[in-house]
Amino acid sequence: MTSSHEDLTIRPQHPQRVTLANLAEHIPFVIAEGSGEVIVTGVTIDSRDVRQGDLYVGLPGARHHGASFAASAAERGAAAMLTDAAGKDLAAAAGVDALPVLVVDGHPRALLGELSARVYGTDALAAKTFGITGTNGKTSVVYCIAALLEAAGLRPGLSSTAERRIGDEVIVSNLTSPEASELHGLLARMVERGVTGIAIEVSAQAIGRHRIDGVHFDVVAFNNFSQDHLEEYGDMETYFQAKAALFAPEHAARGVVVVDSPAGQRLAKQSAIPVTTLATEYGRSADWHLAVTAQTLDGVSFVLQGPAGAHFRGRVPVFGRFMAENAALALIMLHEAGIPIEQVADGLENGLIPLHIPGRLEEITAGGPGPRFFVDYGHTPGAFEAMLDALGEVTDGKIIFMFGADGDRDTTKRAEMGRIAGAGADTVIICDYHPRSEPPEQIRAQLLDGARAARHAELIEEADPRAAVRLAISLAEPGDVILYAGPGHEDYQEVAGAYLPYSARDEVRGALREAGLLA
Numbered sequence: 001m002t003s004s005h006e007d008l009t010i011r012p013q014h015p016q017r018v019t020l021a022n023l024a025e026h027i028p029f030v031i032a033e034g035s036g037e038v039i040v041t042g043v044t045i046d047s048r049d050v051r052q053g054d055l056y057v058g059l060p061g062a063r064h065h066g067a068s069f070a071a072s073a074a075e076r077g078a079a080a081m082l083t084d085a086a087g088k089d090l091a092a093a094a095g096v097d098a099l100p101v102l103v104v105d106g107h108p109r110a111l112l113g114e115l116s117a118r119v120y121g122t123d124a125l126a127a128k129t130f131g132i133t134g135t136n137g138k139t140s141v142v143y144c145i146a147a148l149l150e151a152a153g154l155r156p157g158l159s160s161t162a163e164r165r166i167g168d169e170v171i172v173s174n175l176t177s178p179e180a181s182e183l184h185g186l187l188a189r190m191v192e193r194g195v196t197g198i199a200i201e202v203s204a205q206a207i208g209r210h211r212i213d214g215v216h217f218d219v220v221a222f223n224n225f226s227q228d229h230l231e232e233y234g235d236m237e238t239y240f241q242a243k244a245a246l247f248a249p250e251h252a253a254r255g256v257v258v259v260d261s262p263a264g265q266r267l268a269k270q271s272a273i274p275v276t277t278l279a280t281e282y283g284r285s286a287d288w289h290l291a292v293t294a295q296t297l298d299g300v301s302f303v304l305q306g307p308a309g310a311h312f313r314g315r316v317p318v319f320g321r322f323m324a325e326n327a328a329l330a331l332i333m334l335h336e337a338g339i340p341i342e343q344v345a346d347g348l349e350n351g352l353i354p355l356h357i358p359g360r361l362e363e364i365t366a367g368g369p370g371p372r373f374f375v376d377y378g379h380t381p382g383a384f385e386a387m388l389d390a391l392g393e394v395t396d397g398k399i400i401f402m403f404g405a406d407g408d409r410d411t412t413k414r415a416e417m418g419r420i421a422g423a424g425a426d427t428v429i430i431c432d433y434h435p436r437s438e439p440p441e442q443i444r445a446q447l448l449d450g451a452r453a454a455r456h457a458e459l460i461e462e463a464d465p466r467a468a469v470r471l472a473i474s475l476a477e478p479g480d481v482i483l484y485a486g487p488g489h490e491d492y493q494e495v496a497g498a499y500l501p502y503s504a505r506d507e508v509r510g511a512l513r514e515a516g517l518l519a
């Protein structure tokens with residue numbers, strides 16, 4: 001079941017009813033006169049998502065003040081609006097008198113987590129809760145956790161960049177980490193549906209912007225750290241601190257850290273919560289050690305050894321050493337949460353644990369001797385390096401790598417993305433991704449400059465991604481691999497403010513059929 005297209009968020013079907021007076025006992029806001037007995041049943045910060053009985057939170061944003069949408073929130077059935085002093089003035093100036101307006105000192109976002117947890121009754125969850133942060137692979141770890149939880153007999157729910165999912169109830173995600181109001185609504189629905197294990201992807205942005213407030217994770221993890229999001233953080237130190245903030249007692253009871261990187265080693269030392277460590281590099285000191293024992297394009301097998309003689313064998317049906325690391329990290333997180341992982345070890349060893357990660361190294365071809373085509377979401381130098389190294393280890397054929405880069409995002413990573421692509425692939429096709437407000441030819445030129453510096457791959461520029469897909473297929477022979485990095489699960493291309501329909505997976509499927517390579 002996919003949630004109705006109208007639904008922007010997944011919410012409980014039978015929400016609890018809370019009065020404003022009750023909320024005001026815990027949350028410092030001023031109640032509008034005579035409104036203490038007003039009942040609210042939900043919270044949202046988006047006027048387009050308001051449902052009957054919601055407390056609409058009018059947030060000041062970069063482009064709008066949410067309070068300027070108060071009239072529309074009231075029309076959709078909001079019971080009250082909570083905002084700051086500026087928002088109150090805006091609502092008054094607009095003559096909105098249908099809603100009790102509650103005013104907070106400071107930024108209302110800072111209260112949103114606690115407020116939402118109280119409205120939805122999610123302040124103390126019985127389910128085991130897992131959070132994962134790092135630069136690459138968070139979504140993949142979330143899906144590994146969910147698969148292992150299910151294998152261990154728990155009922156999983158998840159929130160990732162790709163989707164929010166509770167069993168067959170699913171919506172496509174907007175943000176990697178939902179705003180706190182959306183997150184707590186989702187958690188309340190998970191509780192309703194008997195979910196007993198929850199995996200949540202936590203972006204650096206989410207931690208600083210109060211999006212995970214009101215959630216206390218049983219176990220959090222940090223997997224790796226490399227360049228991304230410098231448009232926001234300016235330098236790597238600030239970016240690191242933004243992620244490291246998850247390892248604090250207010251957010252989590254304990255953590256797992258991959259200590260392959262200097263950033264991981266540093267976090268393990270400085271963490272304010274107890275951590276256990278995982279190393280995938282031979283000879284590095286850690287509590288758990290992972291070794292890859294075999295790998296092909298169809299998957300990777302590994303051995304994981306831990307404290308007190310713990311020993312597991314596993315197989316993940318997706319290629320790449322890093323996928324073994326993602327699975328091992330998920331396994332250790334379950335163990336740290338007190339879930340007996342021996343229960344899942346057999347299934348893992350025999351490759352019986354199904355793992356489908358939407359748009360992450362997702363194979364569109366059906367295996368076999370022809371060229372194989374994978375669509376991926378990687379858009380950082382770290383992800384490119386991991387994927388191309390992995391492909392180099394499992395492919396004898398030619399590697400055709402196609403990608404573009406985000407406009408209006410970290411521009412300093414483009415040359416390095418180009419260089420890694422040029423060094424690791426045989427043929428590189430550079431096309432457009434989401435140019436946004438930037439001239440696309442400028443983005444492609446920066447990627448091409450980087451790729452040229454590697455002096456290795458054949459380089460081709462084909463702006464139109466649809467044409468680039470077909471070109472890649474025409475260049476591939478049986479045994480070759482085409483990897484299309486960037487769009488993953490997405491179904492749009494963002495060009496100059498417009499969201500144009502574009503699904504790389506559908507496009508590739510169609511092109512393979514045209515070429516007679518897919519039934």
Ligand SMILES: CC(=O)N[C@H]1[C@@H](OP(=O)(O)OP(=O)(O)OC[C@H]2O[C@@H](n3ccc(=O)[nH]c3=O)[C@H](O)[C@@H]2O)O[C@H](CO)[C@@H](O)[C@@H]1O[C@H](C)C(=O)N[C@@H](C)C(=O)N[C@H](CCC(=O)O)C(=O)O
Pocket residue numbers: 045046047048059060061062063064065066067069174175176177178179203204205206
């Ligand atoms: C820079 C940033 O954090 N922007 C976020 C911010 O937008 P904004 O301040 O521009 O909001 P605004 O448009 O001025 O609107 C202000 C308020 O009015 C509301 N509004 C607006 C229009 C309307 O019709 N009705 C309405 O109620 C909005 O919901 C908002 O509450 O608040 C919005 C509402 O929650 C977010 O969607 C938006 O995230 C944008 C899309 C974004 O790009 N965020 C990035 C930085 C981000 O968070 N990325 C991370 C990491 C991804 C990764 O790992 O690669 C993530 O977790 O996704």
Ligand SMILES: Nc1ncnc2c1ncn2[C@@H]1O[C@H](COP(=O)(O)OP(=O)(O)OP(=O)(O)O)[C@@H](O)[C@H]1O
Pocket residue numbers: 134135136137138139140141161176201203223224322323325326359360361376377378379382383384386387
């Ligand atoms: N452990 C890992 N180390 C390095 N690269 C990885 C790892 N796991 C996955 N990747 C690569 O990074 C890409 C993005 O993976 P994934 O979507 O799981 O990461 P993410 O951290 O959720 O990214 P985002 O925050 O942008 O959604 C993958 O498709 C793969 O190419």
